[in-house]
Amino acid sequence: MTSRPALDRLAAMIRAHKIPLATVEKIIAEEQQRIATLAHHEAGHAVAAVVLGGQLRDVTISGDAGRTTVEPDTFPRGREAPIAYAGPWAQARHVAGRRPTLRQVYAAMECHTPATDGGVLCASGGTAAGADVVPLLERCWEAVEAVARTLNRFGRASHADVCSALKLSRDPETRAVELALIRSGRAPGTFRVTPPPR
Numbered sequence: 001m002t003s004r005p006a007l008d009r010l011a012a013m014i015r016a017h018k019i020p021l022a023t024v025e026k027i028i029a030e031e032q033q034r035i036a037t038l039a040h041h042e043a044g045h046a047v048a049a050v051v052l053g054g055q056l057r058d059v060t061i062s063g064d065a066g067r068t069t070v071e072p073d074t075f076p077r078g079r080e081a082p083i084a085y086a087g088p089w090a091q092a093r094h095v096a097g098r099r100p101t102l103r104q105v106y107a108a109m110e111c112h113t114p115a116t117d118g119g120v121l122c123a124s125g126g127t128a129a130g131a132d133v134v135p136l137l138e139r140c141w142e143a144v145e146a147v148a149r150t151l152n153r154f155g156r157a158s159h160a161d162v163c164s165a166l167k168l169s170r171d172p173e174t175r176a177v178e179l180a181l182i183r184s185g186r187a188p189g190t191f192r193v194t195p196p197p198r
Protein backbone atom coordinates (compact mmCIF):
# COMPACT_ATOMS: atom_id res chain seq x y z
CA MET A 1 0.00 0.00 0.00
CA THR A 2 1.29 3.47 -0.85
CA SER A 3 1.83 5.54 2.26
CA ARG A 4 0.28 8.93 2.67
CA PRO A 5 3.67 10.73 2.89
CA ALA A 6 4.67 9.14 -0.45
CA LEU A 7 1.49 10.44 -2.05
CA ASP A 8 2.12 13.86 -0.53
CA ARG A 9 5.65 13.86 -1.94
CA LEU A 10 4.35 12.88 -5.38
CA ALA A 11 1.73 15.65 -5.21
CA ALA A 12 4.42 18.15 -4.15
CA MET A 13 6.63 17.10 -7.07
CA ILE A 14 3.75 17.53 -9.52
CA ARG A 15 3.03 20.99 -8.08
CA ALA A 16 6.72 21.99 -8.05
CA HIS A 17 7.15 21.01 -11.70
CA LYS A 18 3.72 22.41 -12.53
CA ILE A 19 2.74 19.19 -14.32
CA PRO A 20 -0.93 19.52 -15.31
CA LEU A 21 -3.22 16.92 -13.74
CA ALA A 22 -4.45 15.91 -17.22
CA THR A 23 -0.86 15.01 -18.16
CA VAL A 24 -0.45 12.90 -15.02
CA GLU A 25 -3.75 11.11 -15.70
CA LYS A 26 -2.70 10.48 -19.31
CA ILE A 27 0.65 9.02 -18.22
CA ILE A 28 -1.10 6.74 -15.70
CA ALA A 29 -3.70 5.61 -18.26
CA GLU A 30 -0.99 4.84 -20.85
CA GLU A 31 0.99 2.87 -18.28
CA GLN A 32 -2.09 0.88 -17.25
CA GLN A 33 -2.83 0.07 -20.90
CA ARG A 34 0.79 -0.98 -21.50
CA ILE A 35 0.73 -3.37 -18.53
CA ALA A 36 -2.68 -4.79 -19.54
CA THR A 37 -1.36 -5.39 -23.08
CA LEU A 38 1.71 -7.22 -21.75
CA ALA A 39 -0.51 -9.23 -19.38
CA HIS A 40 -2.75 -10.35 -22.28
CA HIS A 41 0.32 -11.32 -24.33
CA GLU A 42 1.61 -13.67 -21.61
CA ALA A 43 -1.90 -14.91 -20.77
CA GLY A 44 -2.26 -15.95 -24.44
CA HIS A 45 0.97 -17.99 -24.30
CA ALA A 46 -0.04 -19.50 -20.93
CA VAL A 47 -3.59 -20.55 -21.89
CA ALA A 48 -2.44 -22.04 -25.21
CA ALA A 49 0.39 -23.96 -23.48
CA VAL A 50 -1.96 -25.45 -20.86
CA VAL A 51 -4.74 -26.37 -23.30
CA LEU A 52 -2.20 -28.05 -25.59
CA GLY A 53 -1.00 -30.16 -22.64
CA GLY A 54 1.88 -28.27 -21.02
CA GLN A 55 2.55 -27.77 -17.32
CA LEU A 56 3.48 -24.16 -16.55
CA ARG A 57 6.43 -23.43 -14.30
CA ASP A 58 5.66 -19.72 -14.07
CA VAL A 59 4.10 -16.76 -15.85
CA THR A 60 5.40 -13.30 -14.95
CA ILE A 61 5.29 -9.70 -16.08
CA SER A 62 7.75 -7.17 -14.77
CA GLY A 63 8.69 -3.78 -16.19
CA ASP A 64 8.77 -4.10 -19.97
CA ALA A 65 9.15 -7.85 -20.03
CA GLY A 66 6.91 -10.84 -19.68
CA ARG A 67 7.78 -14.51 -19.54
CA THR A 68 5.85 -17.76 -19.74
CA THR A 69 7.86 -20.85 -18.83
CA VAL A 70 6.63 -24.38 -19.50
CA GLU A 71 8.19 -27.32 -17.65
CA PRO A 72 10.49 -28.65 -20.42
CA ASP A 73 9.50 -32.31 -20.10
CA THR A 74 5.81 -31.38 -20.47
CA PHE A 75 6.21 -29.03 -23.44
CA PRO A 76 3.64 -30.15 -26.04
CA ARG A 77 5.73 -31.78 -28.78
CA GLY A 78 5.67 -29.95 -32.08
CA ARG A 79 3.39 -27.21 -30.71
CA GLU A 80 6.03 -24.46 -30.37
CA ALA A 81 4.51 -22.41 -33.20
CA PRO A 82 0.91 -22.16 -31.90
CA ILE A 83 2.15 -21.38 -28.38
CA ALA A 84 4.44 -18.65 -29.77
CA TYR A 85 1.67 -17.24 -31.98
CA ALA A 86 -0.82 -17.15 -29.06
CA GLY A 87 1.02 -14.30 -27.25
CA PRO A 88 1.06 -11.69 -30.04
CA TRP A 89 -2.45 -12.76 -31.12
CA ALA A 90 -3.90 -12.26 -27.60
CA GLN A 91 -2.07 -8.94 -27.32
CA ALA A 92 -3.51 -7.77 -30.65
CA ARG A 93 -7.00 -9.09 -29.71
CA HIS A 94 -6.87 -7.04 -26.49
CA VAL A 95 -5.70 -3.86 -28.24
CA ALA A 96 -8.20 -4.20 -31.12
CA GLY A 97 -11.09 -5.14 -28.80
CA ARG A 98 -12.15 -7.82 -31.29
CA ARG A 99 -10.60 -10.49 -33.50
CA PRO A 100 -7.48 -8.76 -34.86
CA THR A 101 -6.36 -8.54 -38.47
CA LEU A 102 -3.15 -10.27 -39.53
CA ARG A 103 -1.52 -6.83 -39.79
CA GLN A 104 -2.39 -6.13 -36.13
CA VAL A 105 -0.93 -9.49 -35.08
CA TYR A 106 2.28 -8.72 -37.01
CA ALA A 107 2.47 -5.32 -35.27
CA ALA A 108 2.14 -7.06 -31.88
CA MET A 109 4.87 -9.50 -32.87
CA GLU A 110 7.25 -6.70 -33.80
CA CYS A 111 6.88 -4.60 -30.69
CA HIS A 112 7.23 -7.42 -28.19
CA THR A 113 10.14 -9.85 -27.89
CA PRO A 114 10.52 -10.45 -31.64
CA ALA A 115 13.58 -12.57 -30.96
CA THR A 116 11.43 -15.02 -29.02
CA ASP A 117 8.02 -15.33 -30.68
CA GLY A 118 9.00 -14.25 -34.21
CA GLY A 119 12.09 -16.45 -34.05
CA VAL A 120 10.14 -19.54 -32.98
CA LEU A 121 7.58 -18.95 -35.75
CA CYS A 122 10.31 -18.42 -38.35
CA ALA A 123 12.04 -21.63 -37.28
CA SER A 124 8.69 -23.45 -37.55
CA GLY A 125 8.16 -22.35 -41.15
CA GLY A 126 6.41 -18.99 -40.75
CA THR A 127 3.49 -17.29 -39.03
CA ALA A 128 0.91 -19.58 -40.64
CA ALA A 129 2.40 -22.48 -38.68
CA GLY A 130 0.98 -20.94 -35.50
CA ALA A 131 -2.27 -19.44 -36.74
CA ASP A 132 -4.29 -22.63 -36.20
CA VAL A 133 -4.32 -21.72 -32.49
CA VAL A 134 -6.74 -18.82 -33.13
CA PRO A 135 -10.08 -20.72 -32.81
CA LEU A 136 -8.79 -22.26 -29.57
CA LEU A 137 -7.95 -18.81 -28.20
CA GLU A 138 -11.35 -17.46 -29.27
CA ARG A 139 -13.05 -20.31 -27.35
CA CYS A 140 -10.82 -19.65 -24.33
CA TRP A 141 -10.88 -15.84 -24.48
CA GLU A 142 -12.62 -15.50 -21.10
CA ALA A 143 -9.82 -17.58 -19.56
CA VAL A 144 -7.16 -15.43 -21.27
CA GLU A 145 -8.77 -12.32 -19.79
CA ALA A 146 -8.98 -13.90 -16.31
CA VAL A 147 -5.26 -14.84 -16.39
CA ALA A 148 -4.41 -11.33 -17.65
CA ARG A 149 -6.29 -9.84 -14.67
CA THR A 150 -4.27 -12.04 -12.28
CA LEU A 151 -1.01 -10.93 -13.97
CA ASN A 152 -2.12 -7.31 -13.86
CA ARG A 153 -2.81 -7.56 -10.16
CA PHE A 154 0.03 -9.75 -8.88
CA GLY A 155 2.66 -9.66 -11.64
CA ARG A 156 2.58 -13.46 -11.87
CA ALA A 157 0.25 -16.38 -12.42
CA SER A 158 0.64 -20.10 -11.73
CA HIS A 159 -0.40 -23.26 -13.55
CA ALA A 160 -3.26 -23.55 -11.01
CA ASP A 161 -4.44 -20.01 -11.86
CA VAL A 162 -4.63 -20.90 -15.56
CA CYS A 163 -6.45 -24.20 -14.83
CA SER A 164 -8.95 -22.35 -12.67
CA ALA A 165 -9.47 -19.71 -15.41
CA LEU A 166 -10.17 -22.62 -17.80
CA LYS A 167 -12.68 -24.04 -15.25
CA LEU A 168 -10.81 -27.36 -15.12
CA SER A 169 -11.38 -30.02 -12.46
CA ARG A 170 -8.74 -30.87 -9.89
CA ASP A 171 -8.81 -34.60 -10.64
CA PRO A 172 -6.02 -35.24 -13.21
CA GLU A 173 -7.96 -37.84 -15.24
CA THR A 174 -11.06 -35.64 -15.46
CA ARG A 175 -8.88 -32.68 -16.31
CA ALA A 176 -7.24 -34.59 -19.18
CA VAL A 177 -10.70 -35.32 -20.67
CA GLU A 178 -11.73 -31.66 -20.22
CA LEU A 179 -8.59 -30.45 -21.99
CA ALA A 180 -9.20 -32.91 -24.85
CA LEU A 181 -12.76 -31.55 -25.19
CA ILE A 182 -11.50 -27.95 -25.29
CA ARG A 183 -8.89 -28.91 -27.91
CA SER A 184 -11.58 -30.55 -30.01
CA GLY A 185 -13.85 -27.52 -30.08
CA ARG A 186 -15.76 -27.09 -26.80
CA ALA A 187 -15.55 -23.85 -24.82
CA PRO A 188 -14.44 -24.01 -21.16
CA GLY A 189 -17.38 -24.12 -18.74
CA THR A 190 -19.92 -25.28 -21.37
CA PHE A 191 -19.70 -29.00 -20.51
CA ARG A 192 -19.42 -31.25 -17.51
CA VAL A 193 -17.26 -34.35 -17.27
CA THR A 194 -18.33 -36.86 -14.64
CA PRO A 195 -15.34 -38.64 -13.08
CA PRO A 196 -15.54 -42.47 -13.27
CA PRO A 197 -16.66 -44.16 -10.03
CA ARG A 198 -13.73 -45.38 -7.93
Ligand SMILES: [Zn+2]
Pocket: 041, 045, 087, 088, 112, 113, 116, 117
Ligand atom coordinates in the same frame (compact mmCIF):
# COMPACT_ATOMS: atom_id res chain seq x y z
ZN1 LIG B 1 5.68 -13.64 -26.33
